[in-house]
Amino acid sequence: MESKRGIPDWAAHIQSALSEMEKEEKNRDAIAVETYREYARISLDVARKKYQGEVDAYRTALDQGYVVVDTVIDLPFNESCGMRLSRFFRTLRDEARILALRCPQCQRVVFPPRPVCGFCRIGIGEREDDWLFLGDTGTVISIILATEREVDRRTGKLVGRPHPCGFIRLDGGDHWTVLVHYLEMIDPVDLKTGRRVKAVWKPRQERKGRMSDIDYFQFVEGRG
Numbered sequence: 001m002e003s004k005r006g007i008p009d010w011a012a013h014i015q016s017a018l019s020e021m022e023k024e025e026k027n028r029d030a031i032a033v034e035t036y037r038e039y040a041r042i043s044l045d046v047a048r049k050k051y052q053g054e055v056d057a058y059r060t061a062l063d064q065g066y067v068v069v070d071t072v073i074d075l076p077f078n079e080s081c082g083m084r085l086s087r088f089f090r091t092l093r094d095e096a097r098i099l100a101l102r103c104p105q106c107q108r109v110v111f112p113p114r115p116v117c118g119f120c121r122i123g124i125g126e127r128e129d130d131w132l133f134l135g136d137t138g139t140v141i142s143i144i145l146a147t148e149r150e151v152d153r154r155t156g157k158l159v160g161r162p163h164p165c166g167f168i169r170l171d172g173g174d175h176w177t178v179l180v181h182y183l184e185m186i187d188p189v190d191l192k193t194g195r196r197v198k199a200v201w202k203p204r205q206e207r208k209g210r211m212s213d214i215d216y217f218q219f220v221e222g223r224g
Contacts, residue, residue: 011058013154014051020156021048028158035188036162039147043158047151084113084125093209096201098134100173101125109134109173135171136199137220141178142167143191163216164191182216196221 021044028040081089088099101110101124103117110117110124111134117124124130144165149158163182170177183197197217207213 008058011055014055017151017153017156018048018051018055021151024151024157031162031185033162033185033187036185040149040158040162042147043149043151046148047153051151051153082115084115088113089209092211092213093207094204096136096204096207096213098136098170098179098199100132100134100177101130102132104130109177111170111173111177111179132172134173134177136201136214138168138170138179138197138217140166140183140193140195140197140217141169142193143183144180145188145191164188166197166217168197168217179211181211181214184216184218186219195219 024044028037028044031037031040080086084101091097091099099113101113102108103110103120103122103124104127105120105122106117108117108119109132113125113131115123115125144167146160146165149160149162151157152159161182163185165180166183168179168181169175170179181199183191184200196219198220199214200216200218201207202213202215
């Protein structure tokens with residue numbers, strides 16, 4: 001489909017994204033920690049070159065007599081998460097608490113809640129005694145530090161957040177009760193496994209029954 005500007009919609013989206021990147025640079029400059037600010041700068045620079053290259057290649061192809069067709073398919077859908085996960089997400093939203101299940105046979109903690117224990121192959125979660133609350137505190141066992149982020153080609157905005165991510169073993173669970181989530185944005189030299197963290201919850205009016213109801217995990221030990 002051709003836009004009013006005489007170029008396909010996908011190319012118009014890229015041109016719009018290129019202009020929006022200039023606005024996104026203001027958000028980049030507001031990032032508190034210099035290291036993450038630099039990562040954002042690199043990401044925007046890489047995306048700008050990539051997207052500008054796509055537009056230039058399109059125009060070159062037209063000049064050479066080629067027909068360029070690019071299709072973007074958007075297929076949004078909703079899917080039920082089931083009775084157990086529904087209870088899990090409602091509890092996040094309404095109580096700011098983290099639920100899990102315990103298999104009555106092997107005593108393993110099943111997180112996030114699911115209808116069957118993967119080890120014993122028995123149904124769980126129908127009895128109230130199978131449910132337990134985990135702590136919103138835990139220990140960082142691994143860290144992911146993204147040094148480059150994607151840029152949405154339709155909006156020109158950086159995807160995701162500048163925070164590092166951590167694998168967090170939650171209190172009240174077992175060895176495998178691990179949650180992956182954003183960590184507090186601190187200097188990367190201070191990011192170490194074994195440090196203790198606590199969830200920072202969004203206000204009740206902002207919670208929607210998603211893992212993002214936890215804004216991030218804040219370090220509670222070894223703070224400078």
